[in-house]
Amino acid sequence: MKLLFVLLAFVAAASAASYGCGYSYKYNYCSYKRYYVYPKPQVYCYNIKFQTNWCSYKYYEPVLHVYPGEDCGKDGWSEKTVAEVQIEIENLLKESLRKIAVQMVADKLAFAKKLNEAIESYKEQFKTNMHKYYAYYLQCATEAEKAKLIAERDEAIKKYNEQLDQKAAEAIKKCNEDIAAKILSIQEYHKKLISNAVSCLETRNTKIIAYAAALVAKCTKHVSEFVKYHMAVLEKKKASYRAVLNKVHGSAEWEVAKVDAVIQVYHEQEVAKINELAIQYATKLVSYKLKLISYYRCAYRCYMTNGCLRFYKKNYYSSCRSLGCWFRYTTSYCVVRYALCPYYFPYSTVTYKGLKTCVFPAVVRDGSTIIKEYNEKLEKAIAEYVKLFGEWKLKWANYHNEYIEKYNEIIKARHDWHLKYVTAQYVCYNNSTELTDEQKAELAKLKTELDEKRNAAVLAYKTKLAESLLECATKFAKSIEEYRTKAQAYIQKIGDNFDACLKKRSENIIAYRAKLVAYANASKQNMVENMKKTKFPHLENYAKLLQSYHGETLPAAAEALEACYRQKLIDYCNAILAKCADDWNALIPRLVLHYSCCYTCKEQRLCLPTYCWGGYYTWTVKYPTACFYPYYYKTYRTYCSYRVSYCQGYYSYKSC
Numbered sequence: 214m215k216l217l218f219v220l221l222a223f224v225a226a227a228s229a230a231s232y233g234c235g236y237s238y239k240y241n242y243c244s245y246k247r248y249y250v251y252p253k254p255q256v257y258c259y260n261i262k263f264q265t266n267w268c269s270y271k272y273y274e275p276v277l278h279v280y281p282g283e284d285c286g287k288d289g290w291s292e293k294t295v296a297e298v299q300i301e302i303e304n305l306l307k308e309s310l311r312k313i314a315v316q317m318v319a320d321k322l323a324f325a326k327k328l329n330e331a332i333e334s335y336k337e338q339f340k341t342n343m344h345k346y347y348a349y350y351l352q353c354a355t356e357a358e359k360a361k362l363i364a365e366r367d368e369a370i371k372k373y374n375e376q377l378d379q380k381a382a383e384a385i386k387k388c389n390e391d392i393a394a395k396i397l398s399i400q401e402y403h404k405k406l407i408s409n410a411v412s413c414l415e416t417r418n419t420k421i422i423a424y425a426a427a428l429v430a431k432c433t434k435h436v437s438e439f440v441k442y443h444m445a446v447l448e449k450k451k452a453s454y455r456a457v458l459n460k461v462h463g464s465a466e467w468e469v470a471k472v473d474a475v476i477q478v479y480h481e482q483e484v485a486k487i488n489e490l491a492i493q494y495a496t497k498l499v500s501y502k503l504k505l506i507s508y509y510r511c512a513y514r515c516y517m518t519n520g521c522l523r524f525y526k527k528n529y530y531s532s533c534r535s536l537g538c539w540f541r542y543t544t545s546y547c548v549v550r551y552a553l554c555p556y557y558f559p560y561s562t563v564t565y566k567g568l569k570t571c572v573f574p575a576v577v578r579d580g581s582t583i584i585k586e587y588n589e590k591l592e593k594a595i596a597e598y599v600k601l602f603g604e605w606k607l608k609w610a611n612y613h614n615e616y617i618e619k620y621n622e623i624i625k626a627r628h629d630w631h632l633k634y635v636t637a638q639y640v641c642y643n644n645s646t647e648l649t650d651e652q653k654a655e656l657a658k659l660k661t662e663l664d665e666k667r668n669a670a671v672l673a674y675k676t677k678l679a680e681s682l683l684e685c686a687t688k689f690a691k692s693i694e695e696y697r698t699k700a701q702a703y704i705q706k707i708g709d710n711f712d713a714c715l716k717k718r719s720e721n722i723i724a725y726r727a728k729l730v731a732y733a734n735a736s737k738q739n740m741v742e743n744m745k746k747t748k749f750p751h752l753e754n755y756a757k758l759l760q761s762y763h764g765e766t767l768p769a770a771a772e773a774l775e776a777c778y779r780q781k782l783i784d785y786c787n788a789i790l791a792k793c794a795d796d797w798n799a800l801i802p803r804l805v806l807h808y809s810c811c812y813t814c815k816e817q818r819l820c821l822p823t824y825c826w827g828g829y830y831t832w833t834v835k836y837p838t839a840c841f842y843p844y845y846y847k848t849y850r851t852y853c854s855y856r857v858s859y860c861q862g863y864y865s866y867k868s869c
Contacts, residue, residue, distance in 0.1 A: 250339065252377065256331040257384040259324035261317050263395050268402040270518030276305050277406070277517035280414065285511035292510060295414045302410050302517055306403040313399060317392045325385055332377045339373050409520025416522055417513045424509050425502075432498040435540045439494050443487045449548045450483065451476055454762055461755065461778075463555045468777055474770040479762055487546070494542055501539040508532040553758050556751045556782055558744060560789050562796050568803050569810035578816070579715065580708030587704040587819045595697055602689050606682065613678040621671045628663040635659060707817045714814035721812060726805050733797035737790060744786045752779055 266272040280298060284290045293301070347366040351359050458472055459465040512529035515522050533539075639652045648656070755778060759771045767775065 250335070250342075251380070252331050252335050256328060256335075257380060259321070259328075259384065259388045259391075261320045261324070261388065261392055261395070263317070267313055267399050270406070270516075273306070273309060273406065273518045276309050277302060277410070280410075280515045280517060281511055285507075295411055295418060298414055299407060299411050302407055303403075306406065310396065310399055310403060314392070314396055317395065321385075321388050321392055324388060328381050328384060332381045335377055336370075336374050340370050343370050343373075406517065406520070410515060410517040413515035413517075413520045413522045417510075417515050420513060421506065421510055425506050428502045428505060431540070432495070432502055435498060436491055436495050439542060440487060440491050443490065443544070443546055444484075446546055446548060447480065447483045447487065451480060453548055453550055454479060457551055457553060457758065458774075461553050461555050461758070462781070467781070468774070471770065471774045471777055475759075475768075475774045478768045478770045482763060482768070490544065490546060497542075498540065501536060504536060505533065505539070549761075551758055551761055553751075553754055556748065556785070558740070558747065558786065558789055560740065560793060562792075563800065565800075565804070565807070568807040570806060571810040578711075580710075580712035583711055583816055584704055584708035587707065588701065590819060591697065591700045591704060595693060598693065598696075602686075606686060609682060609685075613675070613682065616678060617671060617675050620674050621667065624667045624670055628660070628667060631663065632656060632660060704819065707819065711814055711816060718809075718812050718814055722805060722809055725808050726801065729797075729801045729804055733794075733801065736797070737793055740790060740793060744789075748782055748786060752782065 264272070270277075281290075281292070343366050347362050350362050354362055455472065455476055458475070459467075462468070462472075508529055512525045512532075513522065514525065635656060636648070639648055639656075640646055643649070643652075752775075756767075756775060759767055759775060763771050
């Protein structure tokens, strides 16, 4: 500042001197060098506006935006590389530097213009002063001196101009150097900004890469756990599938190779499905991973002005919260247990308890044998009856003698009673116990007549008993013949019935055997129909079971297993039918034997009717007091006594 004031003082003094030379030349004659007045130092002073904020991040905040900015994550936005961002920052800084340089150059140009104007002013003023100075000398000089003075004047002006031009050039150069230094410092600051931004971006990329690597590892772990879970489910499904097949097949040892082949095909098929599910799950995780990485990228922001890297947790976690539990998966891949009972045809061997077995004799009895035996028995019985009848006849002959004697006694007793009765009447008539001779003669005559009648009655009774006994013998003989005829007819009927029973038994046994055979055939045919009704639906369900595991189109191994199982069911049904046939073949003879043993033709028991013989014998006897007297051996009345009583002058008798 002092130098500037000194230069201004010199300029003012020079101006005063020049003004003074116009009025008095003698004071300026000393030398023209007194007119060598140079511009004030202030003329060479330039003021290049250099803002300190040009080297501060505050100035570049409007230019260098925060990366990745507000558009991060929106449609159309893409992550830029560090080189691209660096180039963009460099271009932005270059543009800012250009603007700064333009401003500084404008200031330089203004300074240069002002300097040139000042220099030209000084040049013109110096030229004017020099012309005024040499004008005096030129007036007084000769022509040769004029030329020399003019040359000296022009040389001085030229030299002065050169000096001013040199100083102006030096000032401009210095200004340019200062501007270049400022620009260089700004460039250095820009380089620092670029370096910090690149470092921030690289750090951000490193963190993003590490985060992405962690996400990849996490996604890989989740996919691995997903596959592991599904493979565990697959093992359960395989075990369930094998258990179902073993249950349906009825054995774990049946066609092990084919079952293993089917399980292997199912394993490969399910592994392919699991791979597809894993790819879908991995794709889902990748989409979420990209979103998370995008959120992470957007949450990590680099401030290009100061190279500060900030992580906005709130924005990141609020964005992540919208995704929920992004790695969780819900899968329909689970163990579905299919229930298919093994094919079983309810057949069991019919067992009969208590089936009879018997040994048939070599010689079978028939009706003729029975008739012969029963006729012999009949004759024996008839002989016994004849014997009994003989004994009975002898016994009744003796009885008849007793009956005759008794009959004689009875009649004699009745005649005696009658005689007493007549005597009593005579006594009542005579009214005296003394009888007359006539009465006595009548009594003697009556007695003789009664004796004769008694003898005749006894003889008639004896004859009657003999005739009845003879009649009984005749009847016995006749009844014996009738009895024999009826018994023989009865025996013949028994024999015929037995022969008919034997014939019917043989026919029934044959019919029963035929019925059993027909029933066995019908049972087998019914079994065949029932097997068709149950076997084919079971095979369809078996095919559906395989399709439920392998899909609509069965693989070759499953088709082979299905064909083998179909053949197994056919063999199983054929074995049951064969067993049924064998059982019936073994059972029919037993049932026929049991039927034959139970179907017995019992010989009808010969119940010969008891031969009843005997009869009632009726005869009549004429008594003196009545026409006829009926006598029955077991029913006859006898009067024990009678008495004669005298009452009111009359005799009477009463029985007692």
